[in-house]
Amino acid sequence: MRTGYAFLAALSLSLTQCASANFYLTDKWVGEDFFEGWTWETENDPTHGRVNYVGQAEALMKNLSYADSDTFVMRADDWSIVDPSARGRDSVRISSQSAYDEAIFVLDLAHMPAGCATWPAFWSLSQQGPWPAGGEVDIIEGVNLQGQNQATLHTTPNCTMPPDAQRQPQSGTTLSTDCNTAVDNNSGCGVSFTASGPSYGSAFNMNGGGYYAMVKSRSLGIQVYFWPRDSIIVPPEIRDCGSGGGSLYPDYFSWGLPAANFPMCSGYCDYDEHFNAHQMVFDLTFCGDWAGNTWPGSVCQTVTNDTCVNYVNNNPSSFSEAYWVVNSLRVYTPATSS
Template sequence: MRLTTTLVFSLLPIAVLAGRSSDTSHIRARHAAHAASLHARDDAGYNGTTSGGNPPYNIHEHYQGQSFFNDWSFFEGDDPTHGSVNYQSRDQAIAKKLAYVKDNVTVLTVDSTSTVPVGGKRDSVRLTSKKTWDRGLFIADFAYMPHGCSIWPAYWSVGPNWPMAGEIDILEGVHNQQTNQYTLHTGGPCSLPADGSGIDAIGSLIWHGCQSQPTDNRGCGFLDSDTRSYGAGFNSAGGGVLAHEWNSQGVKIWFFPRAEVPADINSDHPNPTSWGRPIAAWSSKFCDFSSVLYQHSLIIDITLCGDWAGPAYSGSGCPGTCAQAIADPANFAAAKWGINYISVFQS
């Protein structure tokens, strides 16, 4: 199923974006072609307890190094967000060095050597975890991330039959965006207070309606204020850790720059109760998460232009057009994910 009438935030300076919460001028059809996989649980691998008498988080999956590609599927179809990319199979991606491991860092990248015609497509990758989850604590440690003109990278999770099982956008932006945007999309009713009251998050609320509508798919999102949370600033800081906790109380997301990663994360004994207020939070006070989020896979991709980055290009400060940016391989030197690891914990 492909959606073509949903809407999105256009990329604007923070002050402008905050003032245009009712703007529905740009189209963003999120990944409706996602194929559902069988839900799997694995109770093996106990790895300690959290402090303070809280129920323990047990290691469920750990993705790192050479084994990373065994546990994720390479998406090979047309980009559901209409980006100008040719997603590569595992064999193609490895042969073209778009997916490889260097110094135990898993690298995913866009072709940065070929010149393509204006209006053409560039080779890229999109990976989906083979397992799915209904809740848990998810910790992703990135050494660096893609950014630049025409580039739309995302680390996110999604369930089957989009948008009915929901979507959580954990690390996402376009072009040379300064800070990260965190967004929740649901198929069922879900809305945060428009005035931000009762929301336990330090990020700026940029829209309150989470439910995807035929004419509005902005989702309910938060904007970070830390320039180390995205793009060039993220990479200059040595990367960092994105942690999101999904349980019966709702969903919370934390961002930790490299120099501020909690010791309990580095020791594989994560204790979210010690991390302070999250950047983004969606409480079960406002949404029935048992019905709007389920069977989520993790996804990492790099698309170009498409339903968000395309319309946002004219306001990005990038030269020429989005199609012209894609044609020039020099624009993609920094279009790389460097993944130290992704771990999934269950309680």
């Protein structure tokens, strides 16, 4: 125990010394705030999902999105049969109009979309682009009946992660180490969450949701943290929803280990070469490049005895759990950030 404590103390001191500043509350969205400052995208799904993204006016009219003073909801149509000639099942995809370079994104999430054929994600990507220039960070992502969250980086060539033995500690399991989108069908360099309670899907929802934080920094690298709603170790500055402003610093003593740790190390991945100011995105698609490609042979196919696309078209009630409930989203940036 003493050896482990000394290791964490040295690591925490090292991180504190290399950081230039605390991160201070810059933007905050709660409830109806999401109807301003976000773009409701209506283009074809770039991941080839069986989805029809609708604009804000249509989403409000169809009750696919609504809010009160405390929560913001985005959902899929769960009442309509989808015509085979249509683009797909109605859903929502929104992106922030502001972009942030070095930042900490903190999401208080009560419910995420879950179920067969679903592919929800909360992520960030370069506003400047074009993708994958400037990088992508998947903070929440999974498909079908996946049990734990997966965090992943997607980049241009020459961004890799060091092997686990040389990597800063994380509680998750490394899935791949080459972040280049041109490698392995754009699987990116991913980490599966393996500790700290249910981090994805129905189990996450049954547990009342939880808190995600993504750190994006030249000195700290890119880290994704997760705390279940009922965890006794949620840092106070994360749980209090940023009341009164305040600042954040991801100290290992108060925050614990990140679930996913992506160091920006010399010889592996240079921050300024692969990342710049990122906007945030929420979306919910169906089937497509991931959920659709993993459908054959899955539990979902076995239970439904159908193709993914047919399942999406013909089973609206199966998407009654396909919705986001966001309590708050906060962005913190260094005092020197422009």
